Amino acid sequence: MGESIYINPLVIFFASILTSNMVLANFLGMCSYISVSNEYKTASGLGKAVTFVMAVTTVMNFAVYKFIIIPLGLEYLRYIVFILVIAASVQVIEMVMDRYFEGLYIKLGIFLPLITVNCAILGISLFMVIREYDFIQALFFGLGSGLGFWLAISALAAIKEKMAKSKLPKGLEGPGITFIITGIIAMAFIGFSGIFQIQ
Amino acid sequence: MDILITVLSISGISAGLALIIVIAEKYLNNYGRCTIKINDDREIVVEGGDSLLSSLSEEKIFIPSACGGKATCGYCKVKILEGEKPVLPTEEPYLTGEEKKDGIRLSCQIKVKNDLSVYIPEELFNIKQYTAVVSEIEDLTHDIKSFVFKLNDPENIIFKAGQYVQIDSKPYGKVRESVSRAYSISSAPFERQTIELIVKLVPDGLCTTFMHEHLREGDKVTLSGPYGDFYIRDGDEEIIFIAGGSGLAPVKSMVADELEKGSRRKMVFFFGAVTEKDIFHMDFFKKLQAESPNFTFIPAVSRPQGSWHGEKGLVTEAVERYLNDDIERQAYLCGSPGMINAGIELLKRKGMREENIFYDKF
Numbered sequence: 001m002g003e004s005i006y007i008n009p010l011v012i013f014f015a016s017i018l019t020s021n022m023v024l025a026n027f028l029g030m031c032s033y034i035s036v037s038n039e040y041k042t043a044s045g046l047g048k049a050v051t052f053v054m055a056v057t058t059v060m061n062f063a064v065y066k067f068i069i070i071p072l073g074l075e076y077l078r079y080i081v082f083i084l085v086i087a088a089s090v091q092v093i094e095m096v097m098d099r100y101f102e103g104l105y106i107k108l109g110i111f112l113p114l115i116t117v118n119c120a121i122l123g124i125s126l127f128m129v130i131r132e133y134d135f136i137q138a139l140f141f142g143l144g145s146g147l148g149f150w151l152a153i154s155a156l157a158a159i160k161e162k163m164a165k166s167k168l169p170k171g172l173e174g175p176g177i178t179f180i181i182t183g184i185i186a187m188a189f190i191g192f193s194g195i196f197q198i199q
Numbered sequence: 200m201d202i203l204i205t206v207l208s209i210s211g212i213s214a215g216l217a218l219i220i221v222i223a224e225k226y227l228n229n230y231g232r233c234t235i236k237i238n239d240d241r242e243i244v245v246e247g248g249d250s251l252l253s254s255l256s257e258e259k260i261f262i263p264s265a266c267g268g269k270a271t272c273g274y275c276k277v278k279i280l281e282g283e284k285p286v287l288p289t290e291e292p293y294l295t296g297e298e299k300k301d302g303i304r305l306s307c308q309i310k311v312k313n314d315l316s317v318y319i320p321e322e323l324f325n326i327k328q329y330t331a332v333v334s335e336i337e338d339l340t341h342d343i344k345s346f347v348f349k350l351n352d353p354e355n356i357i358f359k360a361g362q363y364v365q366i367d368s369k370p371y372g373k374v375r376e377s378v379s380r381a382y383s384i385s386s387a388p389f390e391r392q393t394i395e396l397i398v399k400l401v402p403d404g405l406c407t408t409f410m411h412e413h414l415r416e417g418d419k420v421t422l423s424g425p426y427g428d429f430y431i432r433d434g435d436e437e438i439i440f441i442a443g444g445s446g447l448a449p450v451k452s453m454v455a456d457e458l459e460k461g462s463r464r465k466m467v468f469f470f471g472a473v474t475e476k477d478i479f480h481m482d483f484f485k486k487l488q489a490e491s492p493n494f495t496f497i498p499a500v501s502r503p504q505g506s507w508h509g510e511k512g513l514v515t516e517a518v519e520r521y522l523n524d525d526i527e528r529q530a531y532l533c534g535s536p537g538m539i540n541a542g543i544e545l546l547k548r549k550g551m552r553e554e555n556i557f558y559d560k561f
Contacts, residue, residue, distance in 0.1 A: 042288075064212075072208055081212055088216035095227040098310070102284065110288050 007198060009140040012133070015198040016144035022120045023152040024186040029120030033153050034178050036114075043157030046115075047150025049108040051143070053115050054124055056093065057086045058142025061125040062135055082125045090116045120149060131198075155185055236281075236316040251277070251306040251315070260319065261326040263426040265365070265381045268307035274426075275306045281316035284309070327353060328423045329364075333416050334393065339479035342400040343445055344411055345385065347393055348420065355391040356424070358384060360456035361431065361449040361531070361559070364394065364424030368409035380406035381426065383533070383559065385448035387455035399445040429533070429559040431457065436527040436555070438464055441518060441542050443471040446534030447480060449559060453531065454484075458491055467495045467521065471514025471538065474504050497521070515541045522549045532558040 022028050029050075037043045061082050069078055094112045097105040115121065124145050128138045159181055168177055230247025235254065237243065245254040252268055252275050255261075266272040273293030279302045286294065290305045309315075331348035339345055350356060363383045370377060386395035401407045414420070431438065431453055438457075440450045450468055457466060472478045477500075484496040499510035499517040510517040515538070522545075530551060532542045539558050546556055 068208075068212065072204070074205070074208055077205065077209060080209065084213060084216055088220055091220050092223045092227075095223050099227045106285050106287055 007137065009136045011196050012137055012198055013140040013144040015196045016141055017148040017151060018189055018192040019196060020198050021148040021152055021186075021189055022123060022145045023149055024182070024189050026120075026123065028123040029118050029149060032114055032118050033149070033156065033182075034175060036111075037153055037157040037160055037178070040154065040157045040161050043153045044150070045107050046111045047146075047153050049111040050115055050118065050120070050149045051146030052108075053086075053090060053093065053112070054121055054146035054149070055139065055143045057089055057121055058124050058128060058138050059135075060085050060089050062128065062133075062138045065125075065129060078126070078129060079122075082122055086121055086125075087116050120145070152185065156181060230312045233311050234314045235311065236314070238318055238321075239280075239316070245311060247311045247313075249311060251309040251311055251317070253307075254311050255306065255319075259328065260324070261328065261423045262306050262319070262323065263326075263365075263381075264307060264379075266307075267379050270305055270308050273305065276303050277306045278302050278318040279304050279309070279315060280318055282313050284312075325357065326424060326426065327356075328421060329353060329356065330419060330421055331394075333414055333418045333420065336414070336416055339397065340477050343397060343479060344400075345395055345397045346410065346414070347386075347395045348422070349393050351419075356394060357391070358388055358425035359430035360384075360388050360452040361429040362425035362427045363429075363449070363559075364396070364422045365426065366396070366406065366410070366420055366422040368406040369413075369420075371409055371413045374405060374409075376405075378405045379423075383427075383429075383449040383452070384425065385451045387452050387459060389456070389459055397445045397448040397451075427559070429531070429557060431531070432529060432557070434529060435464060436529050438466045439518070439521075439528055439530050440466065440468040441471075441514060441530065441532045441534070441538075442468070443514060443534035443538045444477070446532075446538075446559070449533050450531070451480060451483070454487060454494060458487060458494065463493065465493050467497065469514050469518050469521075470496070470498045471517075471534070472498065472500055473502055475500055475507055476504075513541075514538065515545050518542070519545055519549070522546075525550065527555075529555045530557070532556070534560075536560045 016022070019025065023030070023033050032046060032050075036046045064081060064085050065078065069075060069081060074081070090112055094105075094109065097109065097112075124142050128141060133141055156178070160178070163177070172180070228248045232244050233247040235243050235245060235251075237260070243258045245257065250268060252262055252264060262275045262277060264272060264275040266274075268275075270289040270293070276293075276298070283302055283304070286299055286304065287308050290308050293305060294303060330351045332351060333346060334349045335345075335347035337345045361383070363381045365379045365381050367377055367379045382396040382398055384394050385397045386393060398407055398410050400411045429449060440453070442450050447470060450470075454466060454468060457464060468484065470478065470484075478498050481498065487494050488496045497510055497517055499512060499514045500507050501511075501513050503511055510520075528551060530542075530546050532539045539560050543556055543558065547553065
């Protein structure tokens with residue numbers, strides 16, 4: 001991958017929303033994407049919470065990677081360390097929200113523990129390392145991927161809400177039709193790949 | 200050497216993160232001392248940051264809760280008069296629109312962060328925490344046992360037949376946590392110093408496994424109660440009881456209580472079991488039936504294996520055959536949700552009014 005070519009952070013930002021969408025291009029974070037997408041309102045709430053946590057944990061993990069993991073030569077431990085950092089920061093975020101942003105906590109609070117185990121969050125931190133992003137790039141990558149998740153889950157939930165009353169073949173009810181919808185959305189998103197690409 | 204560095208660094212990082220959480224908890228989760236005003240006449244001061252349910256129980260005020268504060272039972276409702284915060288999504292499924300308007304909330308989901316004023320129904324103050332000793336354990340069927348507890352402190356309990364207590368399990372084997380679960384009292388209220396519980400073993404159930412496999416005669420337990428509004432309402436209508444499995448427990452208490460009080464009400468008890476082996480306390484109810492002209496016991500077996508002479512089929516079918524006149528009745532149902540729903544549906548179809556049907560689902 002482009003060792004010497006520096007990718008503009010803005011390109012990373014928009015690419016991670018559209019062409020390299022975590023859910024639609026990498027199929028990460030599928031568990032919450034499928035299970036919390038029956039209602040537009042809750043899906044959108046989860047999307048916002050994921051965006052927030054992704055941006056924060058990417059920055060945290062960037063710092064941890066640069067200032068603790070690399071100096072100690074512990075690259076092979078990054079999976080475990082990243083997971084620990086994500087779990088701890090989600091806990092602290094929950095407490096901060098509960099104390100200072102009560103309204104936000106009431107809306108997003110129940111999603112936060114769920115996000116700890118969202119693989120897309122860990123995915124961002126790992127991609128950031130593999131692709132050798134610097135701090136600004138990582139920040140835009142985290143934020144963009146979060147917005148991408150929000151966009152994808154909101155789109156799916158909106159479609160599922162519209163379809164709630166339509167008749168489906170028995171075998172396709174539930175996850176079956178969800179995968180088909182996701183596939184079609186993903187194909188539509190490939191259409192953006194002419195504009196910019198980072199993978 | 201490498202291994203040592205790995206272990207040390209992972210431990211160091213984990214310890215650092217744990218420290219951050221502890222510090223954050225200390226400063227962020229510290230809401231100082233909060234005053235909770237109860238029913239406008241009593242004030243208690245608690246350390247903020249805990250749930251209302253546990254803050255109250257520390258002050259020996261026990262709100263019923265079968266799930267232990269996980270927002271899955273919906274029993275721990277209280278009315279918040281002042282200091283209310285918006286309803287959380289976790290509470291939504293348990294509150295009706297009217298309750299939300301009245302300020303009814305789940306006390307396990309409310310974090311005490313500021314001064315509160317709450318209303319708790321008077322009868323809840325009867326609820327006490329007891330220490331008790333197991334005095335007798337008896338096998339009733341292959342998966343149902345009865346437990347008799349002798350109350351130590353306080354020594355007496357006052358309850359209405361049909362109410363339940365919550366018992367706290369202790370850690371055992373791989374289970375580290377202590378849970379509290381609700382069981383109906385099967386002994387009659389006139390036995391003040393002991394209570395009997397009938398417990399069916401739930402596969403992988405935390406508390407029932409504890410009681411069935413780890414509790415021995417002579418062991419000490421803590422329990423709290425009495426809770427619940429499943430008790431016989433005044434009147435002179437005929438009473439029918441419908442129960443399955445360990446749902447027999449509250450009925451045993453209710454029937455014994457009515458007969459002891461010298462009630463003239465006619466009572467019929469339909470008891471559903473799968474095979475003959477699943478029927479228990481047969482002699483107890485047969486004896487009551489022989490002694491009292493007002494009480495009838497009708498066991499129904501859905502899959503008889505030997506030569507069963509009684510009712511065959513589901514318990515609801517036995518009830519259906521019995522209900523063929525138009526007299527006023529009250530019905531009390533206790534058992535699995537499936538049995539209760541089928542029972543309610545049948546009773547309504549037979550013309551019983553909803554306000555005369557009472558049930559306890561578990």
